[in-house]
Amino acid sequence: MALRTVRVNMEARDGRMSFSEMPGMERVYPADLVLLAMGFVGPERHGMLSQLGVALNPRGNVRQDENRMTNVAGVFAAGDMARGQSLVVWAIVEGCHTAHFIDKYLMGESDLPKPLEFGNDRRPFA
Amino acid sequence: MGKVTGFLEFEREGAASRAVSERIRDWKEVPLPVDGALLRQQGARCMDCGIPFCHQGCPLGNIIPDWNDLVYRNHWRDAIDALHATNNFPEFTGRLCPAPCEASCVVAIGSEAVSIKLIEKTIIERAWEEGWVVPEPPASETGRSVAVVGSGPAGLACAQQLRRVGHRVTVLERADKVGGLLRYGIPEFKMEKRVLDRRLAQMEAEGIEFKTGVHVGVNLDAATLRAKYDALVLCGGACQARDLPIPGVNSRAYTLHWSTSRRQTGELRENRSPKPRPSAPRGRKSSSLVAETQAPTAWARRTVSIARACTSLRLSLVRPTHARPRIRGRNGTTSFVYPAPTKRAVSVSIRLARRSSSETTAAG
Numbered sequence: 320m321a322l323r324t325v326r327v328n329m330e331a332r333d334g335r336m337s338f339s340e341m342p343g344m345e346r347v348y349p350a351d352l353v354l355l356a357m358g359f360v361g362p363e364r365h366g367m368l369s370q371l372g373v374a375l376n377p378r379g380n381v382r383q384d385e386n387r388m389t390n391v392a393g394v395f396a397a398g399d400m401a402r403g404q405s406l407v408v409w410a411i412v413e414g415c416h417t418a419h420f421i422d423k424y425l426m427g428e429s430d431l432p433k434p435l436e437f438g439n440d441r442r443p444f445a
Numbered sequence: 446m447g448k449v450t451g452f453l454e455f456e457r458e459g460a461a462s463r464a465v466s467e468r469i470r471d472w473k474e475v476p477l478p479v480d481g482a483l484l485r486q487q488g489a490r491c492m493d494c495g496i497p498f499c500h501q502g503c504p505l506g507n508i509i510p511d512w513n514d515l516v517y518r519n520h521w522r523d524a525i526d527a528l529h530a531t532n533n534f535p536e537f538t539g540r541l542c543p544a545p546c547e548a549s550c551v552v553a554i555g556s557e558a559v560s561i562k563l564i565e566k567t568i569i570e571r572a573w574e575e576g577w578v579v580p581e582p583p584a585s586e587t588g589r590s591v592a593v594v595g596s597g598p599a600g601l602a603c604a605q606q607l608r609r610v611g612h613r614v615t616v617l618e619r620a621d622k623v624g625g626l627l628r629y630g631i632p633e634f635k636m637e638k639r640v641l642d643r644r645l646a647q648m649e650a651e652g653i654e655f656k657t658g659v660h661v662g663v664n665l666d667a668a669t670l671r672a673k674y675d676a677l678v679l680c681g682g683a684c685q686a687r688d689l690p691i692p693g694v695n696s697r698a699y700t701l702h703w704s705t706s707r708r709q710t711g712e713l714r715e716n717r718s719p720k721p722r723p724s725a726p727r728g729r730k731s732s733s734l735v736a737e738t739q740a741p742t743a744w745a746r747r748t749v750s751i752a753r754a755c756t757s758l759r760l761s762l763v764r765p766t767h768a769r770p771r772i773r774g775r776n777g778t779t780s781f782v783y784p785a786p787t788k789r790a791v792s793v794s795i796r797l798a799r800r801s802s803s804e805t806t807a808a809g
Binding site (some may be wrong): 355357358359360361362363364365366367368369370371373380381389391393394395396397398399400401403404406407408409410411412413414415417418419421422424425426429430431432434435 | 503504505506531532533534537538541542543545587589591594595597598599600601602603604606607610612626627660661662663666667668671675676677678679680681682683684685686687688689694
């Protein structure tokens with residue numbers, strides 16, 4: 320078993336990355352095991368999301384309105400499912416922020432904080 | 446702020462790491478605890494800057510200068526209250542967060558940033574030791590019910606907030622244990638699972654109900670669930686793995702890092718030593734391995750342990766990088782190979798091939 324690789328040039332075209340293979344730059348790496356750690360592209364669409372009829376945004380994440388609610392009444396979303404793969408600190412802040420709107424939905428008003436309105440939603444690691 | 450002249454007097458210092466000879470023999474966290482005096486000095490470095498950008502750098506809006514000052518003044522009890530005011534789980538962020546607060550620290554303009562993340566972690570660890578972190582059940586019940594689907598950091602934070610204002614909260618998790626990525630994504634050496642378990646115990650004592658083995662959409666109909674609760678919050682994460690459409694990718698030799706990490710975590714919990722080579726062919730003395738990864742952090746989390754059992758380890762990156770990781774294996778033969786960094790953007794795409802017999806000889 321082996322892994323064959325080829326070097327590529329990476330170019331940005333219209334804001335999208337494209338790769339072109341460089342001829343003669345192939346290499347073969349013998350391997351007993353290949354680990355794929357290529358990240359995640361978004362929430363799993365089958366099962367829960369499709370059963371609920373939850374709509375997605377253009378990036379493939381769960382779409383929310385300004386009250387963090389999905390297109391299904393009473394169904395909210397938080398964390399990577401709404402934001403896409405991100406940091407633990409964003410997950411926590413999204414959970415807290417969404418809790419405010421769930422509380423408000425259930426009780427009509429809420430005293431819980433809305434940390435995403437501290438002006439922290441346009442930060443470098445977003 | 447801390448001491449007025451603190452940032453002029455003291456240098457930034459971090460936690461020391463456990464000796465390599467010690468930590469390669471176990472799976473525990475790497476940094477050593479820091480002593481209180483050192484931490485007070487680090488807190489003293491927080492200057493009276495006009496606009497503490499760390500507030501905004503932190504997505505949670507942690508009021509960082511306040512607890513830096515409280516640590517400097519030795520008011521640890523007040524420090525944990527100030528920290529918990531904005532952050533439900535400082536022990537997670539104190540270990541795992543890449544600390545955008547430190548990137549925004551004003552001291553960092555002319556010197557090195559205040560050790561905010563270390564201070565955060567030490568405050569919460571001290572609080573746990575002192576018994577200051579106790580369950581905070583709601584004063585009264587609202588009679589409303591919420592189901593949280595997914596028990597990762599987002600689900601847990603949401604559940605705790607909602608429970609503390611009196612809603613009946615049920616957290617549903619499809620895995621066998623609660624925690625999501627905190628349990629099955631973060632390796633033991635970055636955050637020991639006891640850290641997660643003690644927080645879950647607090648949440649349970651607050652009255653949050655956890656149900657494991659419940660996979661909404663698979664063994665529980667989503668519409669049925671929706672009808673049972675007053676509100677539903679989806680915190681299922683972004684678990685759709687990126688596809689690699691190449692021939693042979695379904696063979697046993699390919700494995701998702703994610704599945705390896707999940708299995709290892711399970712084995713650690715049962716106090717078994719994780720098998721370093723998850724699905725490599727048995728009966729061979731040596732094994733070589735290729736990790737196909739997107740970001741250096743991804744392999745750093747996991748491959749170190751796997752690498753120990755391999756005679757060679759190669760890393761292939763699809764984007765250019767300036768990082769130059771090097772790992773040496775137990776017998777000194779493990780090496781790390783990168784595409785050489787060049788001025789042009791160079792990366793590697795991959796195709797799978799059957800190794801011919803001549804290549805086997807050459808590699809052997």
